[in-house]
Amino acid sequence: MAEKNALPLKDRMKIARIPMPELDPSVRSRNFEEVNQGLETAAALTEATRCIACAKPGCVVHCPVGVKIRDVVALIYAGDYLAAAKKLREDNSLPAITGRVCPQENQCEGGCILGKKGAPVAIGNLERFVADFERTSGQLGLPAIAPSTGKSVAIVGSGPAGLSAAGDLIQKGHRVRVFEALHELGGVLIYGIPEFRLPKSIVKGEVDNLRRMGVEFETNVVVGKSVTIDELMQNEKFDAVFVATGAGLPRFLGVPGEHFNGVYSANEFLTRINLMRAYQPSEYDEPVYDCRDRDVIVVGGGNTAMDAVRTARRLGARTATLVYRRSAAEMPARAEEVKHARQEGIEFHMLTNPIEFLGDEKGWLTDARCMKMKLGEPDQSGRRSPVEIKGSEFVLPANVVIIGVGTTANPLIQSSTPDLNTTPRNYIVADPETTRTSKRGVFAGGDIVTGGATVILAMGAGRKAAASIHSYLTSGLW
Amino acid sequence: MYKIVEARNVGLNIKQFVIEAPRIAARQKPGQFLILRLHDKGERIPLTIKASDPVAGTVTIVVQAIGKTTSLLNCLEAGDCILDIVGPLGHPSEIETYGTAVILAGSVGTAMALPTANALKQAGNHVVFIEGARNKEMVVFEDEVRQASNETYIMTDDGSYGEQGLVTKKLSELIASGRKIDFVLAVGPVPMMRAVAQVTAPLKIKTMVSLNSIMVDGTGMCGGCRVLLGNKSKFACVDGPEFDASLVNFEVLMQRNAMYRDKECESLKQFVQNKHKEVAQLRAELAAAEAMAKGELHG
Ligand SMILES: Cc1cc2nc3c(=O)[nH]c(=O)nc-3n(C[C@H](O)[C@H](O)[C@H](O)COP(=O)(O)OP(=O)(O)OC[C@H]3O[C@@H](n4cnc5c(N)ncnc54)[C@H](O)[C@@H]3O)c2cc1C
Ligand SMILES: Cc1cc2nc3c(=O)[nH]c(=O)nc-3n(C[C@H](O)[C@H](O)[C@H](O)COP(=O)(O)OP(=O)(O)OC[C@H]3O[C@@H](n4cnc5c(N)ncnc54)[C@H](O)[C@@H]3O)c2cc1C
Ligand code: SF4
Ligand code: SF4
Ligand code: FES
Numbered sequence: 001m002a003e004k005n006a007l008p009l010k011d012r013m014k015i016a017r018i019p020m021p022e023l024d025p026s027v028r029s030r031n032f033e034e035v036n037q038g039l040e041t042a043a044a045l046t047e048a049t050r051c052i053a054c055a056k057p058g059c060v061v062h063c064p065v066g067v068k069i070r071d072v073v074a075l076i077y078a079g080d081y082l083a084a085a086k087k088l089r090e091d092n093s094l095p096a097i098t099g100r101v102c103p104q105e106n107q108c109e110g111g112c113i114l115g116k117k118g119a120p121v122a123i124g125n126l127e128r129f130v131a132d133f134e135r136t137s138g139q140l141g142l143p144a145i146a147p148s149t150g151k152s153v154a155i156v157g158s159g160p161a162g163l164s165a166a167g168d169l170i171q172k173g174h175r176v177r178v179f180e181a182l183h184e185l186g187g188v189l190i191y192g193i194p195e196f197r198l199p200k201s202i203v204k205g206e207v208d209n210l211r212r213m214g215v216e217f218e219t220n221v222v223v224g225k226s227v228t229i230d231e232l233m234q235n236e237k238f239d240a241v242f243v244a245t246g247a248g249l250p251r252f253l254g255v256p257g258e259h260f261n262g263v264y265s266a267n268e269f270l271t272r273i274n275l276m277r278a279y280q281p282s283e284y285d286e287p288v289y290d291c292r293d294r295d296v297i298v299v300g301g302g303n304t305a306m307d308a309v310r311t312a313r314r315l316g317a318r319t320a321t322l323v324y325r326r327s328a329a330e331m332p333a334r335a336e337e338v339k340h341a342r343q344e345g346i347e348f349h350m351l352t353n354p355i356e357f358l359g360d361e362k363g364w365l366t367d368a369r370c371m372k373m374k375l376g377e378p379d380q381s382g383r384r385s386p387v388e389i390k391g392s393e394f395v396l397p398a399n400v401v402i403i404g405v406g407t408t409a410n411p412l413i414q415s416s417t418p419d420l421n422t423t424p425r426n427y428i429v430a431d432p433e434t435t436r437t438s439k440r441g442v443f444a445g446g447d448i449v450t451g452g453a454t455v456i457l458a459m460g461a462g463r464k465a466a467a468s469i470h471s472y473l474t475s476g477l478w
Numbered sequence: 479m480y481k482i483v484e485a486r487n488v489g490l491n492i493k494q495f496v497i498e499a500p501r502i503a504a505r506q507k508p509g510q511f512l513i514l515r516l517h518d519k520g521e522r523i524p525l526t527i528k529a530s531d532p533v534a535g536t537v538t539i540v541v542q543a544i545g546k547t548t549s550l551l552n553c554l555e556a557g558d559c560i561l562d563i564v565g566p567l568g569h570p571s572e573i574e575t576y577g578t579a580v581i582l583a584g585s586v587g588t589a590m591a592l593p594t595a596n597a598l599k600q601a602g603n604h605v606v607f608i609e610g611a612r613n614k615e616m617v618v619f620e621d622e623v624r625q626a627s628n629e630t631y632i633m634t635d636d637g638s639y640g641e642q643g644l645v646t647k648k649l650s651e652l653i654a655s656g657r658k659i660d661f662v663l664a665v666g667p668v669p670m671m672r673a674v675a676q677v678t679a680p681l682k683i684k685t686m687v688s689l690n691s692i693m694v695d696g697t698g699m700c701g702g703c704r705v706l707l708g709n710k711s712k713f714a715c716v717d718g719p720e721f722d723a724s725l726v727n728f729e730v731l732m733q734r735n736a737m738y739r740d741k742e743c744e745s746l747k748q749f750v751q752n753k754h755k756e757v758a759q760l761r762a763e764l765a766a767a768e769a770m771a772k773g774e775l776h777g
Contacts (some may be wrong), residue, residue: 225566226565250701252701259711271699362733
C-alpha cells in the first residue's frame with residue numbers, strides 16, 4: 001500500500017504548486033503541437049507531496065465520477081505509477097483524456113482544501129502524468145474478459161459515452177459493436193477538440209485498446225439512415241442498444257448576413273481542421289478558408305469558441321478575436337484555455353454581440369456589426385443575462401466569422417425511432433440512474449440526453465449505461 | 479472498404495460505378511445520396527445514388543469529373559476499392575401521383591434524376607423527361623431516360639441531336655401549348671435550376687430542385703451545406719437535398735459553391751500533372767489499408 005507521506009503537514013503546505021511546462025506562446029501559436037508538455041517524474045512526485053491526504057477529501061466529492069484522488073495521489077507519492085493508474089481506472093476509463101480536458105477548477109481542484117488558501121493540488125496534471133506513464137510504459141495490461149454471455153449490444157456513437165460503455169460491456173462478456181457515422185472514431189474528441197489540446201494519438205490508443213479487448217467497430221453507419229434501431233434489434237439481433245449520439249447540431253445566431261462566404265459554424269471549421277486535417281493543405285485535399293493575414297472573429301465563450309479562435313491563430317490569422325456577449329467571469333471555457341489564449345495573442349471583446357454580418361458584392365464577408373452589452377438580471381442558468389446598450393453599435397473588420405455559441409441534439413435517431421420519448425428540444429429522455437429510455441432495450445446517455453456537457457459526464461453516463469445494460473441482459477427485467 | 483464491381487464510361491468525363499455497399503443498398507430510396515472518401519487524405523464528396531440492388535448489396539453512382547476528387551475517382555476501375563462510403567443520406571424524393579410530372583435534367587443531373595423519374599412513373603404519373611446537353615456526344619443515358627418517361631425530349635445547345643435549345647425552351651413550349659403541368663423537378667447546374675424556377679414560379683407549378691451545396695459530414699453536424707430558403711437557413715444534407723424551387727436563393731448557392739474555387743483549381747492542376755503517380759499511390763494505399771483491415775479481423 002501507499003507509503004506514508006514523511007514530510008510534516010506544514011512543510012508540505014509550503015511547497016508551491018508545480019506549474020505545467022508549456023510550449024512557448026510565440027512558437028506554439030504557429031503550430032498544432034500539444035501546448036502542455038506534461039510533468040516530469042520528479043515534478044509529479046513533488047506535486048503529489050503537496051496533498052495532505054484529507055480524511056474527507058473535497059476533491060473526490062467534486063469529481064463527477066468520484067475518482068479516488070487521495071489514494072491515487074498517495075500511490076504516485078509511493079512511486080507506484082502503474083498502481084496509481086489502476087486505481088484511477090476504477091472510476092475513470094479515459095484518464096489520459098480527462099486529465100487534459102476536464103474543467104478541473106470547477107471540479108476536483110475546485111474541491112481541494114489547499115485551494116482555500118493557496119493553489120489546489122494539480123490533480124488534472126497528476127492524472128495525466130499517471131495515464132501517460134501507463135500508456136507509454138508498454139505495461140498496459142488488458143483487463144480480464146468474462147466468458148461470453150451470448151448477448152450482444154449495439155452502441156451508437158463513438159464519443160466518450162459510447163467508448164466507455166463499450167469498454168465495460170466487453171469485460172462483462174457481451175458482444176459489443178460500435179456504430180459511428182463518421183469515418184473516424186472518437187466523436188468530439190476527434191473532430192472537435194484540436195490536436196494542440198488533445199493529440200489524436202491518445203484517442204486512437206484508447207480505441208485500439210478496446211479493439212484488442214474484442215470490441216467491434218463499424219464506421220460510416222448513420223443509425224437512423226443506414227439502419228434503424230428497430231432493424232438493429234430485429235434483423236441484426238442486438239439484445240440492447242445504447243444511444244450516445246451527442247449534441248452536435250450547430251446553432252447559428254440567426255442574424256442577417258450569416259450566409260456570406262467566410263461565416264462558419266465552429267463545428268464546420270474545427271471538423272475541416274481536425275477530422276479532415278485542412279491545416280496541412282499540401283498533403284490533405286480538404287480546403288478551409290486561408291486565414292493568413294486575415295481578420296478572424298469567433299463568437300462564443302465556451303471551449304468550442306476557444307478552440308476555434310486558437311486554431312484560427314495557428315492558421316496565421318492577423319487578428320484572432322473572441323467576441324462574447326457576457327463578461328469574462330461568465331465564460332464557460334476551462335480557465336487554462338482562457339489563459340493560454342491570452343498568451344497566444346487572442347483579443348477578447350467581452351460584453352459584445354454581433355447583430356449583422358456585412359459582405360461585398362461577390363458574397364465575401366467583410367465586417368461584423370456588433371453591439372455593446374451590459375449585464376442585467378440572472379437568467380435560468382443563474383448567470384446574469386446580457387442586455388443590449390442602445391446606440392453602442394460598432395463595426396469590427398472580419399474576413400472569417402466562426403459561430404461557437406453551442407449545439408443541440410443530433411436528430412436522426414429520434415426521427416427514425418417513433419417510440420423513443422424526447423424532450424421538446426429533441427433530446428432523448430432517459431432515466432438519470434439507469435439510462436433507460438421509453439423503449440424496451442434501448443438506453444441513452446451523454447450529450448444526447450444532457451445537452452452539451454463535458455467529457456467526464458459523458459464517460460460517467462457510458463459507464464452507468466453499461467452497468468444498467470448488464471443487469472437488464474442478465475436479469476431480463478426491464 | 480467498398481469494392482467497385484463494375485465501372486464504365488458513359489459519356490465525356492462521366493463514369494458509372496457499381497459498388498458493394500450492402501447497408502446503403504438495403505435502404506436507399508430515390509433522391510438520396512451517399513458521401514465517399516477515396517483515401518486517407520481525401521475529402522468527403524456527396525454523390526447521388528442512381529440505383530441500388532438490395533439482393534446483390536450494390537449501389538450505382540454516376541460521376542462527372544470536374545475537380546481533383548471526381549477526376550481521381552474516375553481513374554478507378556472494377557476491382558479497385560473505395561475507402562469510405564456512408565449513406566443513404568438526405569430525404570428521399572416525395573413521390574406522389576401529381577398527374578403530369580416534368581423532369582428537366584442535364585448531363586450528370588440526368589443520372590441523378592432517373593431514380594425519381596422511375597418512381598414517379600410507377601406511381602402513375604405521366605412523366606415528361608427533358609434532357610439537355612451541350613451536343614450529341616454529351617447526351618447520356620438516353621435509353622434509360624426513355625424507359626423512365628412517357629414522353630421524352632432531348633435538347634442540345636448546338637442542335638446536333640434532338641432539338642436545338644435549352645431545356646427551359648421546351649418547358650415553356652409545353653406550357654404555351656396549354657399542357658397542364660402538375661409537378662416539375664429540375665436537377666442540374668444552378669443556372670439551369672434557377673431558370674426553371676423563373677418559368678414555373680409565376681404559374682405556381684409545384685417545382686423541386688436538387689441542391690448541390692458543399693458538404694462535409696452529411697449528417698447535419700457542420701452547417702456548411704446551408705442554403706437560404708426565403709430568409710430561412712436550411713441544411714441541404716438533412717433537410718434536402720430537394721427543396722421548393724420558388725423559395726431557393728440561387729445567388730447565395732452559387733456564391734457559396736465558389737468558396738474554395740481557387741484552391742480547387744490549384745488542386746486539379748496539381749492532380750493533372752501527377753495523375754499517374756496519384757493513381758498509383760491511391761492503389762498502394764488502399765491495398766495497405768485492406769491488408770490491415772484483414773489483419774484486424776484475424777488477430
Ligand atoms: C470543440 C469542443 C471542445 C470541447 N472541449 C471540452 C473540454 O475541454 N472539456 C470537456 O470536458 N468537454 C469539452 N467539450 C464537450 C465534450 O466534448 C462533450 O460533452 C462530449 O464529447 C460528449 O460526449 P458524447 O459521447 O455524449 O458525444 P460525442 O462526443 O458528441 O460523440 C457522439 C458521436 O456519435 C456520432 N453520431 C451522431 N449521430 C449518429 C448516428 N445517427 N449514427 C451513428 N453515429 C452517430 C457522432 O458522429 C459522434 O462521433 C468540448 C466540445 C467541443 C465541441
Ligand atoms: C447532394 C449532392 C448530390 C450530388 N450528386 C452528384 C452525382 O450524382 N454525380 C456527380 O458527378 N456529382 C454530384 N454532386 C456534385 C459533387 O459532389 C461534386 O462535383 C464534387 O464534390 C466535386 O469534387 P471535386 O474535388 O472533384 O471538385 P472540386 O474541385 O472540389 O469542386 C468543383 C466544384 O464542385 C463543388 N464542390 C466541391 N466540394 C464539394 C462538396 N464537398 N460537396 C458538394 N459540392 C462540392 C464546388 O462548388 C466546385 O464548384 C452532388 C452534390 C451534392 C451536394
Ligand atoms: S476525472 Fe476530471 S474531475 Fe475527476 S479527478 Fe480526473 S480531472 Fe478531476
Ligand atoms: S482535497 Fe486536495 S489535499 Fe485533500 S486529498 Fe484531495 S487533493 Fe489531497
Ligand atoms: S454537410 Fe454538414 S451539415 Fe450538411
